[in-house]
Amino acid sequence: MARTKRDQAPEEKRDEIVAAARTLFVAEGYEAASMSRLATAAGVAPNTIYWYFRDKDEVLVAVLDAEFSARMADYLQIPATDRAERLLWVANQLGQVSRLVGTVHSRLEKSPAINAWHERFHALSEAMLRAELQQAGMAPERIEAMVKISIFTIEGLLAHQLPEQEKRAICAALAAA
Amino acid sequence: MARTKRDQAPEEKRDEIVAAARTLFVAEGYEAASMSRLATAAGVAPNTIYWYFRDKDEVLVAVLDAEFSARMADYLQIPATDRAERLLWVANQLGQVSRLVGTVHSRLEKSPAINAWHERFHALSEAMLRAELQQAGMAPERIEAMVKISIFTIEGLLAHQLPEQEKRAICAALAAA
């Protein structure tokens, strides 16, 4: 299907900005990646980004949406093995973009857009975890606390880089609890 | 004992800067508290701060040292009640300066000074927790993982504001594990 109206559809340019932002945010961090460097990487003038996005945080939200919708689909594909293995899988997946995770947490206060995204993500993650614990037959009164402890542990594993073996031991201890 | 040499000892001025920084960092956050506003609050010119501190992160380190050396002493004073209560106490103490905690985590990568402080703090905290679990008679092979999970849970409680009742339930579930 040939392009008829333009050399480049507007959505493609937007996607290029998001792709460039993903690369820069993951490789160097959100703050280190200035709007002018992001613009250069995407092949536009700095202020052109403001045509597509309200501000820098909205660019981040677009990156987050693209990143995690794909991974969430992957998660649903993997077979329901033991709980320790699933926790480790999630920690390692998120670990590949741990800079993004850290940035989200550090910008919660300043940016309502990031805050809203973060709450959606947590609500979804906790709902999935809760369903798994129910299905595993955990006593109902323990579930809510264990959901939180599991989430906090995954966040801890992301924030502090630990050797793979130690990560594994922690996930195993948590699954056994 | 009367002051003999100056109107004001140099250490007092330094302390005033640290005190002003503590107030601003806790109330408004590290990034929102600019060096010029900090200088105004301390009653000096912006660049005067650089006479006492290498950079803004060193000011933060001074604030952290002053803040946590006092609280650590308090912790050692409280009687060894049950583990859940101790966890909750720590979470609530740190919760009063949760902005500082968040700032430390968000500046680990950029600032070697903050990073060094953070590692000292974690080493100390983990050593204390390890000793408590040993004394409580926990099986040695479980201790390391439980130390990490406890630390991560406290950090999680700080990062996400939860109702007191839910915090209590989480600490109880963790102590029972």
Added chain:
DNA sequence: ACCTGAACACCGTTCAAGT
């Protein structure tokens, strides 16, 4: 030794103008 006014290089964002 201690402190300052003025400047520097950078940042995210906005504006008026072009097509």
Added chain:
DNA sequence: ACCTGAACACCGTTCAAGT
């Protein structure tokens, strides 16, 4: 509708100079 060059207000930090 889409994109830009130039400017704005701000930031942490440095410099040369004063006492």
